[in-house]
Amino acid sequence: MATSHAGENYINHEKGLWSWLTTLDHKRIGIMYMISVMAFFFIGGMFALAIRLELFSVGKTIVEAQTYNQMMTFHGTIMVFMVIVPGLPAVFGNFFLPIMIGAKDVAFPRLNLLSWYLLMLGATIAVSSMFFGGVDTGWTFYTPYSIKGSIGVINMTLGAFIMGMSSILTGLNFIVTVHKLRCPGMTMNRIPLFIWALYSTAIIQVLATPVLGITLLLLVAERVLGVGIFDPALGGDPVLYQHFFWFYSHPAVYIMILPALGVVSELITTYSRKTIFGYKAIAYSSIAIAAVSFFVWGHHLFVSGQSEVAGILFSFITMLVGVPTAIKVFNWVATMYRGSIQLKTPMLYAIGFMFVFTIGGVTGIMLATVGMDVHFHDTYFVVAHFHYVMVGGTLFALMGAIFHWLPKMFGKMHNEAMARLSFVFVFIGFNVTFFPQFILGSLGMPRRYFDYLPEYEPLNRISTMGSWVIALGFIVGLITIIHALLKGKQAPDNPWGSTTLEWQTKSPPVFHNFDSTPSVNGGPYEYR
Amino acid sequence: MLSLLLTSLGHASTFMPPQASTIAPAVDRLYAFLLIISVLASILVIAGMLYFIFKYRRKSETEKSAYITHNHLAEFLWSFIPLVLFIVAFVWGWKVYHDLRFAPENAYEIFVRGQQWSWEFEYQNGHKSPAELYVPVGRPVKLLMTSSDVIHSFFIPSFRVKQDVLPGRYSSIWFEVKEPGEYQIFCTEYCGLQHSSMLAKVVAVPQKDFDMWVSGKAVSNLSPEEQGHKTYIARNCNSCHSIDGSAVVGPTFKGNFGLTRQFEDGGSAVVDENYLRESILDSQKHIVKGYTKVMPTYEGVLEDKEVEALIAFIKSLKN
Known part of the structure; x- marks a missing residue:
């Protein structure tokens, strides 16, 4: 193995834009994903702020109903397919999966680059729907409404189809890498929990995403060729679409949350400076969640007209997902017991994650209770629940991951006070925005409403004001990151005293990740 | 505590x-x-x-943690x-x-049709009611529901019931109201442009009053103008025609009566009762200059007395 020159790293190994666009280095591809995902997040976030602003007052506030419905669709589609799904796996998975198992790269570097280009292509096609009459179906594209509206829906679904391909290739790459490229001594029971989470995620990506692809292609076939699949006017079945869609999209919820659970495991153990409690329980609960996630899709259809038996079965299986999820949370708390806890920004985000994820989890149980869901279904209660899991969960973990791994990725330290300030704004703003939505939903306010009854106005106002505080938090966070990149102090190799492999190499890592192939003779979290 | x-x-x-x-x-x-x-x-x-x-x-940098x-x-x-x-x-x-x-055997059945973006209720004797679901208090009521276009969902928060309403098949829901009163109905499955205004009300009345109402014998204490205003909201005329003078999708109703209208095809007419009736029931016949042919025909949809009430209402909206 070639020894790198002093001061050489993956960033200065080659120079120029072209060297980035044609790179096969997983670290550089991770950075390219990071920049793209942040750009998408900015656009999706702008839509979110506009949606909340429109809902500030009864009646029209800033835009017409048509514009509102399109903004709500773009917010959902961008955040799901372009931010949360690729967020943790494609950015931090790409950068750290090979390093954390002591490999030089992923198994298929060319496929890895291709998956980035596919995401870009899919995103471009999806966003181009804005110029074909827009899309106002919501991110779920339910039939028969999606068959009757503007043709922009074809661009949007084709875009989602291509982004799905990207997701499949990333998943495939990760599975093979984890199986074949671990360094000497890195047995499956010694890989870090973030890797277990990515591995479980990859299984879902490979198995479930093709179903979304098929569904969206059928939708396009119906739209373009007039084949009757979902449209009752052509002899199709509109509810079949919902089954197909959620057969992917419910496992996809776990594509979005499992990597976050993995990140939180890393953060809790590092900043408690204590070995993780229940390594195997956490690792295997990821696999359990992934496996069970394939059999719960029908809990999105409790009031769709599916049979009582189906409703009850799906309710029961959904309850079972609660168990491995609860196990993880209790394991994290137990890890903190008798630890040496340091409240650095990533730990704050991990704590914030556990706070909101617990609320997201218990409200998930409420929604899984079939007799209760009848009242809550398609109200703001559901909106609040999934934002507690997706934003409070995944996005908090993503922010924690950024501040945890920033020194390693760029070799720069961030300003701790500013980073903590960003957390305070994001955390408070998040709860002010979304907690009132639980009450709105209980009181019966349906989701995807451009306008609402006057009695819902006070809580909507509080929610909108909260969204401004979240925005402030993300702006402070972005400034902190840019400040770190430009003016940050040189980061040591292991600023947090972590035991996993990525901290054993230089900050930023050398081109081949390690100067010599590491070998491992113990678990990943040996804090003794 | x-x-x-x-x-x-x-x-x-x-x-x-x-x-x-x-x-x-x-x-x-x-x-x-x-x-x-x-x-x-x-x-x-x-x-x-x-x-x-x-x-x-953490109290010191050299602190050790327990190994558990x-x-x-x-x-x-x-x-x-x-x-x-x-x-x-x-x-x-x-x-x-x-x-x-599962509804009790003796439930009273009412037929519900959802369409973009209104609800219509039809009773066993053929009596139709837009946007107001009259039901008797203290008796189980079963709704048999279908949609004429896309998927809707029928939700009454105060009753804790909700059910999707599908095109090309029937779904049902049941409830028994405890107290007379008005209760909100929402559409909770996203169905397009006016999804959030696809509202209706349950009007729960004692059985005796319900029997009167459903047989059409109930004496309305509303004036024709007030009745027309109700129809204007119930039939969603308000989504395209304003009453404050602003042009939306169609011409405003304010000061409409008595005007001379120029048509897209070159003709013209004075807005009187016959013109209004024709514009409602055979809405595609004449299109006022500057507007497009988007209004559906209401022939067979509105009852005569609703048309008359609407005309009275429009007449009352003077400049």
Whole structure:
């Protein structure tokens, strides 16, 4: 193995834009994903702020109903397919999966680059729907409404189809890498929990995403060729679409949350400076969640007209997902017991994650209770629940991951006070925005409403004001990151005293990740 | 302290709409159970976490932590206790769901049609009612529902009932209203442009008054103008025609009566009762200059007395 020159790293190994666009280095591809995902997040976030602003007052506030419905669709589609799904796996998975198992790269570097280009292509096609009459179906594209509206829906679904391909290739790459490229001594029971989470995620990506692809292609076939699949006017079945869609999209919820659970495991153990409690329980609960996630899709259809038996079965299986999820949370708390806890920004985000994820989890149980869901279904209660899991969960973990791994990725330290300030704004703003939505939903306010009854106005106002505080938090966070990149102090190799492999190499890592192939003779979290 | 919290959560219906159907208290009892275990579980996790953060905060850089990898009893308990609670929630939810789903044999049936973006209710004697679902108090009512276009969902928060309404098939829902009154109906499945204004009301009245109403013998104490205003809202005329002078999709109703209208095809007419009737029932015949041919025809949709009320209402909107 070639020894790198002093001061050489993956960033200065080659120079120029072209060297980035044609790179096969997983670290550089991770950075390219990071920049793209942040750009998408900015656009999706702008839509979110506009949606909340429109809902500030009864009646029209800033835009017409048509514009509102399109903004709500773009917010959902961008955040799901372009931010949360690729967020943790494609950015931090790409950068750290090979390093954390002591490999030089992923198994298929060319496929890895291709998956980035596919995401870009899919995103471009999806966003181009804005110029074909827009899309106002919501991110779920339910039939028969999606068959009757503007043709922009074809661009949007084709875009989602291509982004799905990207997701499949990333998943495939990760599975093979984890199986074949671990360094000497890195047995499956010694890989870090973030890797277990990515591995479980990859299984879902490979198995479930093709179903979304098929569904969206059928939708396009119906739209373009007039084949009757979902449209009752052509002899199709509109509810079949919902089954197909959620057969992917419910496992996809776990594509979005499992990597976050993995990140939180890393953060809790590092900043408690204590070995993780229940390594195997956490690792295997990821696999359990992934496996069970394939059999719960029908809990999105409790009031769709599916049979009582189906409703009850799906309710029961959904309850079972609660168990491995609860196990993880209790394991994290137990890890903190008798630890040496340091409240650095990533730990704050991990704590914030556990706070909101617990609320997201218990409200998930409420929604899984079939007799209760009848009242809550398609109200703001559901909106609040999934934002507690997706934003409070995944996005908090993503922010924690950024501040945890920033020194390693760029070799720069961030300003701790500013980073903590960003957390305070994001955390408070998040709860002010979304907690009132639980009450709105209980009181019966349906989701995807451009306008609402006057009695819902006070809580909507509080929610909108909260969204401004979240925005402030993300702006402070972005400034902190840019400040770190430009003016940050040189980061040591292991600023947090972590035991996993990525901290054993230089900050930023050398081109081949390690100067010599590491070998491992113990678990990943040996804090003794 | 804790008991105070539990008592207040027990009355958790403060976060829920009024309990207006016979089944609502059962749903709310389930809600109170779920809320109480949720709050207790959240407090346990969050308080434990905050206590550990404080108790085990890092005091020196060289500090060592305990090396604890697992504990079988703790792990068994925190897997088993949640599982038991989840199973209780599941069985309880099943029971409530079963009661929500199956209507009693003697339920009074009403036919419901959803369309973008209004609800229409049809009674067994052929009587039709837009946007107002009259039901008798104290008698189970079963709604047989279908859609003429896309998927809608029929939701009455105060009754705790909801059911998707599908094109090309029937779905049903049932409830028994406890007290006379008006209750909100929402569409909760996104159905396009005016989804959030696809509203209607349940009007629950005593059986005697209901029988009068459904036979058409109920004497309306509204003037024709007031009746017309009601129809204007109920039939969603308001989504395209304003009453404040602003042009929306179609011409405003304000000061409309008596004007001379120029048509797209070159003709013209004075707006009188016959012109209004024709414009409503055969709306595609003449298009006022500057507007497009988008209004559906209301022939066979509106009853004569609704058309007459609308005309009276439009006449009353002077400049």
